[in-house]
Amino acid sequence: PGITLPLEYGTPFDDVLRRIAGTGEIIDAEQGIDAWLASRMARHRAPSGPQVQQVRGDRWMRLTERALEGGGVVILRTDITDTVHRERALEQALQSAERAERRLREAVNAMPAGLDIYDENDRLVLCNDQMTRWRPHLPVDESLGKTYEELLRDGLRHGIPEVAQGQEELWLAHEMALRGHRSGPEIRHYPNGVWMHMHERRTPSGMTVCVRLDISDLMEQRQKLEAARQESQRVWQLLERAVEALPVSIEIFDDQDRLVLYNQQLSRMYPHMNYAEHLGLQFVDILRYSVDRGLIPSAHGREEAWIAERMAEHGNRKSNLVQRLADGRWINIYETRTPENYVVAVRLDITDLIEQREALEAAQLAAQQARQLLQDAVEALPEGFALFDADDRLVICNAQYKLLYPISAPMMVPGSTFEEITRYGVERGQYLDAIGNEEAWLAERMAAHREARQAMLQRLPEGRWVQAYERRTPQGGTAGVRTDVTQLVRKEQELEAANAKLAMLSTTDGLTGIGNRRRFDDRLATEWLRCGRHHMPLCVILIDIDHFKLYNDHYGHLAGDECLRRVAQLLQACTRRADEVAARFGGEEFVLLLPDVGRAAAVAVAQRCMQSLHEAALTHAHSPTAPVITFSMGIASMVPRAGAASDTLVQAADAALYRAKSGGRNRFEVFDPEP
CATH class of the missing domain: 3.30.450.20 (PAS domain)
Structure with missing residues (x-):
């Protein structure tokens, strides 16, 4: 527009281009008309596709050139300025959105408070870094997508909160009843001494935003301020009475x-x-x-x-x-x-002061006697006792304390610091858990000593165990009690071993020695969730001994039991990985659970099982199928879907097993979800 460029038919194309470039309308030609002309003519001689050209005034043209069969070129110019502007605006909007999202994420993660956001189905869709640090038992990748109730149950399995222990279901029901109906913020105290200020609110779209702020310092300061206020009030009252007197x-x-x-x-x-x-x-x-x-x-x-x-x-x-x-x-x-x-x-x-001095001398004598009584009482304690001052130097310890730590005893003299005494024992092998990582163990022990909040179990030479309790004194020192708990620890270890054995027996089939139905169900539930999270296949092979009732009727139940044991051993030998499970499903039925195994690999396992049984050649003279023991097997493999139950896989394998039996037995069938 606004340019008069008369052209005559027969004008060469390169001359047309040069005259157009001379008008200053072509932006790419501003840096050098000759170079631009050479590049443009090269594309003109061998057109490969549409080209985009910028024209002055922030306008854009699409040039489409096509060679004709009889020679010559057809050129079509289309004004695409609006399209370019829209694409540019869209790109800028996308970049702005990305920056906004990134800044929002950075801002959320920079918050000193913990933030959880749940969708309208009460599933966790976002949590910031602070919330992740406060909830180490729930990794982010495992937490996202879980409902609020599922997260509460995960916390209960880890003993959180402490107030719910022993009444988990009642507490959970009460908590879920309050969900979305809290009248205002709540303050909760957790087992590790942390105070949380929790604020929960629903958005108009049905989402739930929960903000948690660690107010432990504030609560501690409030408690200290309250104590200081009470002390100040008491001192002020004393001061008023003292001034009057x-x-x-x-x-x-x-x-x-x-x-x-x-x-x-x-x-x-x-x-x-x-x-x-x-x-x-x-x-x-x-x-x-x-x-x-x-x-x-x-x-x-x-x-x-x-x-x-x-x-x-x-x-x-x-x-x-x-x-x-x-x-x-x-x-x-x-x-x-x-x-x-x-x-x-x-x-x-000062007449009264003289009398007070005499009274003070009498009080000092009484205090000295009381101190002696205290020392006698400390020495009479059956536990080891030690007191360290505000500078962490030993003030007093009894003989029992030295008997519990005979290696460190030479350093247990008034004035020695706790670190000096502990390091002396570490360097001489007194603390078995410190051997090989002395400095790290010592640093951890000093940190626990400074905190003086939790009991610590220490393993000492000669199989001895000592429980250490430490608390801060009002003067800033540390009082510690040591108890020999060797017998208690040994009994606990024996109990743990017995429990482990009991747990093993509860998941083992008593007849065959392989896993029982309970072990299979537990592992199926676990692997179903794991494979679902990682989008991996999970396979179940149901196995039935053909005509086993006839075997029992002919050979007797004792022989039948021995046959079941031989079959169980064969199936157990066919599993290759530690996470694969062979179990007795019930009666003469067995099952294999194969994580991360697709259909082809499952068929290979089934063939290996049948080949192993064939090589064993267990005689079954009254079997209508074969003179030896045979299997009918149903194979099902699938990737667990969200919302589907784990028994879906078992039902699929059972359906395949039914087809194998109906098809003549001594064979396997693979479940096909699309018949």
């Missing part, structure tokens, strides 16, 4: 040495003096009043000299003045001069 008097003299202020305690201290009348009098006049009435025994016979000495030191003493009164009381006087040349005098009746 203080035997301290105060008097103030101005720069002219005149009495300007006193408290009532001063009047009670000197009942013979009317201080109300002395206000405005100079200090020397008040002294003469007391000396003239014989109230100062030390001034007797030298009144003027005493007054002169007292005036010289008035407000200038570097130490306290102790003065004895005529009635036998002792007064401690402290005087100081202010920058304004005022004198502030504080008088304290």
